[in-house]
Amino acid sequence: MASISFSASVSSSTQFIRPSAFFLKPRSLSRLPLVRAKIREIFMPALSSTMTEGKIVSWIKSEGDVLSKGESVVVVESDKADMDVETFYDGILAAIVVNEGETAPVGAPIGLLAETEAEIAEAKAKAAAQSSPAPAPPVEQSAPVAAKIESPAAPAVAAAPPTPGKLVATPFAKKLAKQHKVDISKLVGTGPFGRVTPEDVEKAAGITAAPKPNLVAAAAPSAAAAAPVVSPPKAEKSFPEIPGSNVVPFTAMQSAVSKNMLESLSVPTFRVGYPIATDALDALYEKVKPKGVTMTVLLAKAVAMALVQHPVVNATCKDGKSFTYNGSINIAVAVAINDGLITPVLQDADKLDLYLLSKKWKELVEKARAKQLQPQEYNSGTFTLSNLGMFGVDRFDAILPPGQGAIMAVGASKPTVIADKDGFFSVKNKMLVNVTADHRIIYGADLAAFLQTFSKIIENPESLTM
Amino acid sequence: MGGTCVNRGCVPSKALLAVSGRMRELQDEHHMKALGLQVAAAGYDRQAVADHANNLASKIRGNLTNSLKAIGVDILTGFGTIVGPQKVKYGKVGFSENVVTAKDIIIATGSVPFVPKGIEIDGKTVITSDHALKLEFVPDWIAIVGSGYIGLEFSDVYTALGSEVTFIEAMDQLMPGFDPEIGKLAQRVLINPRKIDYYTGVFATKITPAKDGKPVTIELIDAKTKEAKDTLEVDAALIATGRAPFTKGLGLNNINVETQRGFVPVDDRMRVIDADGNLVPHVYCIGDANGKLMLAHTASAQGISVIEQLTGKDYVLNHLSIPAACFTHPEISMVGLTEPQAREKAEKEGFEISIAKTSFKANTKALAENEGEGLAKLIYRPDTGEILGVHILGMHAADLIHEASNAIALGTRVQDIKFAVHAHPTLSEVLDELYKSAKVNPHVSKSVSEPVSV
Numbered sequence: 020m021a022s023i024s025f026s027a028s029v030s031s032s033t034q035f036i037r038p039s040a041f042f043l044k045p046r047s048l049s050r051l052p053l054v055r056a057k058i059r060e061i062f063m064p065a066l067s068s069t070m071t072e073g074k075i076v077s078w079i080k081s082e083g084d085v086l087s088k089g090e091s092v093v094v095v096e097s098d099k100a101d102m103d104v105e106t107f108y109d110g111i112l113a114a115i116v117v118n119e120g121e122t123a124p125v126g127a128p129i130g131l132l133a134e135t136e137a138e139i140a141e142a143k144a145k146a147a148a149q150s151s152p153a154p155a156p157p158v159e160q161s162a163p164v165a166a167k168i169e170s171p172a173a174p175a176v177a178a179a180p181p182t183p184g185k186l187v188a189t190p191f192a193k194k195l196a197k198q199h200k201v202d203i204s205k206l207v208g209t210g211p212f213g214r215v216t217p218e219d220v221e222k223a224a225g226i227t228a229a230p231k232p233n234l235v236a237a238a239a240p241s242a243a244a245a246a247p248v249v250s251p252p253k254a255e256k257s258f259p260e261i262p263g264s265n266v267v268p269f270t271a272m273q274s275a276v277s278k279n280m281l282e283s284l285s286v287p288t289f290r291v292g293y294p295i296a297t298d299a300l301d302a303l304y305e306k307v308k309p310k311g312v313t314m315t316v317l318l319a320k321a322v323a324m325a326l327v328q329h330p331v332v333n334a335t336c337k338d339g340k341s342f343t344y345n346g347s348i349n350i351a352v353a354v355a356i357n358d359g360l361i362t363p364v365l366q367d368a369d370k371l372d373l374y375l376l377s378k379k380w381k382e383l384v385e386k387a388r389a390k391q392l393q394p395q396e397y398n399s400g401t402f403t404l405s406n407l408g409m410f411g412v413d414r415f416d417a418i419l420p421p422g423q424g425a426i427m428a429v430g431a432s433k434p435t436v437i438a439d440k441d442g443f444f445s446v447k448n449k450m451l452v453n454v455t456a457d458h459r460i461i462y463g464a465d466l467a468a469f470l471q472t473f474s475k476i477i478e479n480p481e482s483l484t485m
Numbered sequence: 486m487g488g489t490c491v492n493r494g495c496v497p498s499k500a501l502l503a504v505s506g507r508m509r510e511l512q513d514e515h516h517m518k519a520l521g522l523q524v525a526a527a528g529y530d531r532q533a534v535a536d537h538a539n540n541l542a543s544k545i546r547g548n549l550t551n552s553l554k555a556i557g558v559d560i561l562t563g564f565g566t567i568v569g570p571q572k573v574k575y576g577k578v579g580f581s582e583n584v585v586t587a588k589d590i591i592i593a594t595g596s597v598p599f600v601p602k603g604i605e606i607d608g609k610t611v612i613t614s615d616h617a618l619k620l621e622f623v624p625d626w627i628a629i630v631g632s633g634y635i636g637l638e639f640s641d642v643y644t645a646l647g648s649e650v651t652f653i654e655a656m657d658q659l660m661p662g663f664d665p666e667i668g669k670l671a672q673r674v675l676i677n678p679r680k681i682d683y684y685t686g687v688f689a690t691k692i693t694p695a696k697d698g699k700p701v702t703i704e705l706i707d708a709k710t711k712e713a714k715d716t717l718e719v720d721a722a723l724i725a726t727g728r729a730p731f732t733k734g735l736g737l738n739n740i741n742v743e744t745q746r747g748f749v750p751v752d753d754r755m756r757v758i759d760a761d762g763n764l765v766p767h768v769y770c771i772g773d774a775n776g777k778l779m780l781a782h783t784a785s786a787q788g789i790s791v792i793e794q795l796t797g798k799d800y801v802l803n804h805l806s807i808p809a810a811c812f813t814h815p816e817i818s819m820v821g822l823t824e825p826q827a828r829e830k831a832e833k834e835g836f837e838i839s840i841a842k843t844s845f846k847a848n849t850k851a852l853a854e855n856e857g858e859g860l861a862k863l864i865y866r867p868d869t870g871e872i873l874g875v876h877i878l879g880m881h882a883a884d885l886i887h888e889a890s891n892a893i894a895l896g897t898r899v900q901d902i903k904f905a906v907h908a909h910p911t912l913s914e915v916l917d918e919l920y921k922s923a924k925v926n927p928h929v930s931k932s933v934s935e936p937v938s939v
Contacts, residue, residue, distance in 0.1 A: 076673060120678060187718050189626050190649045190682035211625065212700045212718055217680075 058142045059108055060128035063117075066095065066102050072124045075117050079103070083139075084112050086132065093129065110134050113142030118198060188215035199224035226265055272359035282421045286336075290416055291463065292453040293470040295477050297432040301448055303480045312377045316365075318429060319350040319404055320376055320483050323368035325473040326402060332469045333401050334424050336459045351400025351420075352380075354387060362420075363387050364400045373484055398422075408432065414451040425456040425466070486550045486560070487542075488595050489773070490781040496545050497618040498638060499812060500538035504529070505645030506814045512645075519855050529646065535620040561585070566736035567592075571767055574736075589767045589795055592735065592749060592757070593784065596728035596773035604630075604724055607694035610701050611722045614639070624648055624721035628703055630689050632659040634811040636725035637675065641813040644679045651717060652676075652683035655708050655726075659683055664823035664876045666862060671878055674858050675813050687714055692722050730774045740765050748776035753801055755791050783807050806894035810883035815859055818886035821874030821893055827864045830873075839867045843918040845879040849910035856880045863889075863899075863919040870898030870925040881912050888916050899923045 063073050076094040086092060091103035092112065113133035117123045131142040188196070188203055192215045196203040201223045203215060210216035269277060304314055326333045326348045335343045348369045351362035363383035365376060386392045402424070405417045408431035417428040432450035439445070452473070456466050476482060490496060510516065511527035553560065561583070563575035573590060576582035598613035600606055608616050610624075614635055623646045629636045632654040640650045652659060659676065660668040676683070684705060691704040703717040730747040737744060741759040744750075749770040750758045757768040769791045772784030786802050793800035808820040822830065824840065831838045845851040845859030859879020865872050875889035892902060899920055907917040 077677075185716075189680075190651055191680035193682055194680070211720070214626075214718065 058113065058134070058138050058145065059110065059132040061092065061104075061106060061130040061132055063123045063125050063127050063129050064095065064102075064104055065125045070125055072122050074122045075119050075129060077119050078115060078130075080112050082112055082115055086110055086112055106132060108132055108134075111136060111139060113139040114145070186215065187213065188220075189217060191217040192220045195220040195224070199226070225267060270358055272361075276360055279421055280418055283418050286419055286421070287458045288419050288455050289458050289463070289466075290453055290455050291466045291470060292414060292451060293467075293474055294449050294451055295474040297448045297450050297477060300477050300480050301432065303483065307373065307484070310374060310377075311381070312373055313380065315352055315404075315406065316373065316377045316380050317480070317483060318406065319352060319365050319368050319380075320373055321473060321476045321480070322402065322404055322427060323348045323350055323365075324476055324482065325469055327369050328472050329465065329469040331465050332425050332454075332456065332461055334460050335401070335422055336424065336457055337422070339459065342460050345401040347401070349399050349401045351397070351403040351423075353403060353405040354384065356387060356390075361387050361392060362397055362400055362403060363392060364396055364398075366399060402426070404429065408450065414453050416453060417455050419455050419457060423457075424461055425454050428453045428455070486553070487546045488593070489597075491546050491549060492542055493615045493618060495781055496542050497538040498614070498642075500541045501534065501618065501620065501642045502638060502812045502814075504534050504537065505642040508645040509641075509814055516855055531620060531623055531646075534646075538618060538620065564734065566734060566739075567768070568736055568739055570740060570765075587767075589769065591788070591791060592732075592768070592770040592774055593772045593788070594731045594735065594774050595784075596779060597731050598724060599727045599729035600724050601630075601689070601726055603690045604692040604722075605694055606724065610695040610720070611692055611724070613724050617723055622721075624719075626651070626719045627721040627723055628653055628689075628701070628717055628719045629723045629725055630692075630703075631655075631725035631727065632683070633662055633725065633727065634809075634817075636723070637671075637811055637813055639723055639725060640679075640681060641675065644681060645814075649680040650682075651719065652681065652685075653687060653689050653703070653705065653717075654683060654685045655688050657686050659685060663817065664819065664825075664862065664874070666824065667817060667819070667860065667876045667878050670860050671813075671817060674815065674878070684715070689722075692724075695720070728773060728779060730776060732774055740768060742768075746776075749774050751775045751777070754794060754799075755787050778804055778807055778809075780807065780809055803894060806890050808886040808890040810886065812883060815856065815879050816882035817876075817878045818882040819874065819876045820886055820890040821872065822864060823874060823876070824862075824864055827873045831866075836866055836868060838864055838873060839924065840864055841919045841923040843915060843922065845912075845915060847918065848912060848915050850912050850914070851880055853910065854880065859915070861885075861915045861919055863923055865899050865923055865925075867924060867926050870900045870923075872897070872899060875916075875919070877915070879912070879915065885912055885916060888913065898925070900925045 066073065074096045076096045078093050080086060080090070080092050086106045087109050088107060089105050092106045093104050095102055095104050110132040111134075112130060114131040115129075116131060117127070117129040123129050131145060133139045133142045186204055187208065188206075189210065193203065195201070195217050196206075199220065201220055203220065206215050206219050206223055208215035209219055300317065304312075304317060307317075330344055331342070333345050333348055335345065337343050347367050349364045349366045350368040351364045353360060353362050363380075363386070365371075365379060365383070368376060371379065383392070383396060386396065400420075400423060403417070403420055403426040405426060406429040407415055408429055411431050413430040413433065415428050415430065417426045419426050430451045430453075432448045434446050435449040436444055437447055437449070452470070454466055454470060487496075488494075508527060508529060511524050514524070517524050550560070561575055563577045563580075563583070565573050565575040567590065568574050568584065571588065571590065572584060572586050574582050574584040598615060600613065605611060606613060609621070617639055623643065625647075626649045627643055628651045629640055629643075630653045632652045636652065637660065640652065643650055654661070658665075658668065660671055663671065686708045687705040688708050689703050690706050691702075693702045695701045700718040700720060701722050703719065703722060705714045705717065706712060707714050730744070730749070732744050732747055732749055737749065740757075741761070742749065742757055742765060743760045751770050752758060752764065755769045755771050755775065757765045757770050759765050771787035771791060772781075773779045775787075777783065777787070783804070786807065790800045790802045805821055808818060810816060810818040821827075827838050841863040843861050844857070845861070846857040848857075848859075851857050851859060856879070859877070859882070861877045861879065862875065863872065864874040864876075872889065872892050875886065875893075877885055879885075891897070903920050903923070905917075905920070907913045
C-alpha cells in the first residue's frame with residue numbers, strides 16, 4: 020500500500036469557503052484553465068448595514084429555471100424584513116446551495132448560476148462539493164447498511180411492507196430527504212406498515228438523529244434521555260455519548276493518514292524553531308510571480324538548496340540502526356484536498372531551476388486535484404514542507420511522516436517590530452519556521468545549522484533564481 | 486348546555502391549543518437559546534392534556550348553566566320540534582312528549598361536522614373534530630382533510646404533540662378562505678417548517694379506517710379531472726371539511742319553511758323566511774343554523790340583535806364588522822374583506838383601494854419576545870378613508886383585531902384614528918403602524934360619520 024506522507028495540515032471542506040481551495044492554489048493566483056468564469060455564484064446579500072447573516076425564506080425560482088437579469092430569484096429574511104433578491108446576470112439557476120429555511124453568512128454563495136445548459140452539471144458538482152455535510156459517495160454505500168442497524172424503539176408493527184411498488188414516506192421523512200439530497204425511493208422503510216420514517220432518511224444521509232424528544236412521558240418511564248442514539252456495536256473504548264454527533268467512517272485516504280500518524284509515534288522526534296526575515300523573499304516573489312512562480316516553489320527550492328549543504332537532514336533512519344543518505348533531494352509539499360491530504364513530490368528540487376520547478380509543481384497540483392497522482396509522485400519524498408501561513412498561523416509543529424528524517428512547518432510572514440543590536444527599532448516581515456526531525460539521525464546542532472543556512476538563503480534570495 | 490362551542494368546539498380546542506402552544510415553545514430549542522434559556526426535554530401526559538380540555542368544558546358548561554338559572558331561565562331538556570306557530574313540542578326517546586307555547590321562538594340548533602360521501606368514520610382512526618377534541622390518542626401520522634381554520638388549528642395541536650401531518654385540500658391552494666398574502670405567510674410559518682406536507686386540488690373519495698393490521702387508507706382523486714392520484718396510508722385521518730347545519734327534525738315544514746342545503750333562510754334581522762318568501766312571524770334563527778357566518782360570536786351577536794328587536798329597539802348586525810380568528814401559533818385574525826374581495830368590490834363600484842402593510846419585525850414587543858414573524862395588512866379606500874378589511878398574522882393576532890373590527894362597526898375612518906395613541910411597547914402598535922402609514926386623500930373631511938349598517 021502506498022505510504023502517503025503527511026503533516027498536521029488542515030483539510031478545507033467547511034461550508035462556504037470560496038471554491039478556489041487555498042491549498043491547491045499557491046499564493047500566486049494563476050487561474051487554472053477551466054470554464055470557471057461561466058458559473059456565477061449568487062451571494063447572500065447584505066440587506067442592511069447590520070446584517071451578518073440571512074435566512075433563505077423561499078426560492079422563487081427552482082433549479083433548472085431560466086433567469087433574466089433583474090428577476091427575483093429568492094426571498095431572504097434579514098434582521099429587519101424579507102426582501103426579494105434579484106439576479107444580476109442572465110442564466111440558468113443551476114444549483115441551489117443553501118436551501119429554504121437554512122442560514123448563510125452575508126457574502127456566502129447561496130446558489131449557482133450557469134451561463135448555458137452545458138455548465139449546469141459542473142455547477143451542480145461544485146455545489147455538491149461545497150455543501151453536503153456528509154460526503155456523497157458514502158451515502159450510496161451506507162444506505163443499505165445503515166438501514167439494517169437496529170431501529171430503536173420501533174413498534175412491533177414494523178413487519179408488513181406497503182403495497183409493492185408503492186413508496187410510503189412520512190411528511191418529515193420527505194422533507195429530510197429533500198434537505199439532505201437522499202433519494203427516498205431507494206430506502207427501505209422501517210416504520211409501521213413499512214413506511215419510510217425520518218430516522219430511515221437520517222441514517223441514509225449519515226446523520227445521527229437528535230434524540231427524538233420522548234414526548235409521551237406517562238407511557239415510558241424514561242426521563243430526559245430519549246430514544247437511544249445509534250451507537251456502534253463494538254466500542255473498544257467508551258466515550259461519553261454527546262447528542263447530535265455524527266459518525267462518518269474513514270475513507271481510504273483518511274485511513275492511510277491515521278495509520279501513518281500512529282506509526283510516527285514510534286520515532287523519537289524533536290523540534291527546532293527559527294525566525295526568518297522575508298522582506299527580500301517577498302520582493303523576489305513579486306518579481307517572479309508574473310512568470311508563474313509560486314511561494315510554495317520558492318520555499319521548496321530554498322529548502323532543497325539548504326539540504327545540499329546539510330545532507331544528514333535529507334537522510335532517513337530506515338532500520339533503527341543506520342543512516343540512509345538519500346541520493347536525491349525530493350521535496351514533498353503537503354496539500355489539502357477534499358476530505359484528505361496528499362503530498363506531491365518535487366523531485367531533484369535542487370537541480371531544477373525555479374521556472375522548471377514551477378511548471379512541474381503546477382502539473383502535480385492538477386493531477387492531485389484530479390486524483391491522478393502516481394505513487395511515485397507522492398511517496399518518494401525525502402523531506403516534507405508544510406505551509407499554513409495562508410491561514411494566518413504563525414507557527415506549528417508538524418508530525419514527522421514515516422520514512423523521512425525531517426519535516427518543515429512554515430508559518431505566515433507578519434510585519435514584526437525588531438530591535439537591532441544598537442537599540443534601533445524597525446519593522447520587518449518575519450516568518451517562523453519549525454522543523455520536526457528524527458533524533459536517531461539528526462542531532463540538534465545539525466538541525467540548527469541547517470536552519471541557519473536556510474534562513475541565509477531566504478534572506479538573500481537572489482541565489483534561488485540561479 | 487352550551488352547544489358546540491362549549492362542548493365540542495371553541496372551549497376544548499383552545500385548551501388543547503394552549504397546551505400545544507407551550508409545548509412548541511418549550512421544544513423550540515433555537516428560540517429558547519436565543520433568549521438565553523435552557524429547557525430540559527419537555528414531555529406531556531396525553532390523558533392529563535385531554536383532562537384539561539374536558540374539565541374546562543365541564544367548568545364552563547356548569548358556569549353557563551348556573552348563570553342562566555340565576556337570571557330565571559327555565560331549562561327544558563329534550564329534542565325540540567316546531568309543531569305550529571308559536572308552539573313547540575319536546576321530548577326524549579322513551580319519554581312522553583310535552584308541548585309548550587311561546588311568544589317568540591329562536592332556532593339555534595347549530596351545526597355538526599360535515600362528512601363527505603365515501604368517508605367512513607369510526608371515531609378511532611377516522612375522526613371528526615368532535616372525537617379529536619377528546620384526544621383519545623396521538624397518532625404518529627395523521628391526514629387532515631381540509632385546510633381551513635379547523636384543520637389548521639388541529640395541525641398545530643398534533644404537530645406540537647409529536648405527530649406528522651398531511652393536509653388534503655380540494656382547492657388549489659391551502660387555506661383558501663384567508664387573504665392570499667396572509668395565506669402565503671401562514672404557509673411559510675405554520676406549514677413549511679413543521680413536519681407537514683400537503684396535497685392540493687384533490688378530493689379524498691374513499692377513506693377506510695384501520696383494521697386487521699392495515700393502516701387507514703385514503704384514496705385521492707384530482708379535483709378537476711377526477712382521475713385517481715394517489716393512495717395514502719396513515720395512522721389516522723381527521724375530517725375537517727366544514728360544518729353542516731343541524732336542522733333535521735325541527736319540524737320546519739309545519740310552518741312552511743324549507744331549508745336551503747340544510748340552512749334556515751333568514752333576512753338581515755334573523756327573521757325566518759318561509760317557502761313563499763314571506764317572513765314567518767315570531768320565529769328567528771341565529772348561529773350556524775342560518776349559515777350567514779358560522780362563528781360562535783356571530784351567533785351571540787345575532788342573538789343580541791334578535792333580543793333588541795324583541796324589546797322594541799331595532800338593531801341590524803353589520804356582518805362585515807365581525808372579526809374571525811384562527812388560534813394557531815402564531816395566531817391569524819381578520820375582519821372585513823380580503824384583498825381579492827376588496828378589489829372585486831372596488832372594480833364593480835368604481836373606487837380605488839390602497840393597502841398598508843407592516844411586519845411584526847418592526848415591533849419592539851414582538852422582537853423582545855423573539856416572535857418577529859408576522860404581518861398586518863390594512864385595506865382601505867384612499868378617497869374616503871373607509872376601512873375595508875384588516876388581516877393579521879402574528880402573536881396575539883386574535884386579540885389585536887378588535888381595534889379594527891370596532892372601527893369597522895362604528896364606521897371609523899382611517900383619518901379619524903390616525904392620531905390615537907397606543908401604549909409602548911405593545912403589540913397593538915402594529916395596528917398603529919398601519920393607520921399611520923395609510924394615506925388618505927387630503928380633501929376628505931375629518932368628522933366622524935354615522936355608523937354604517939349593512
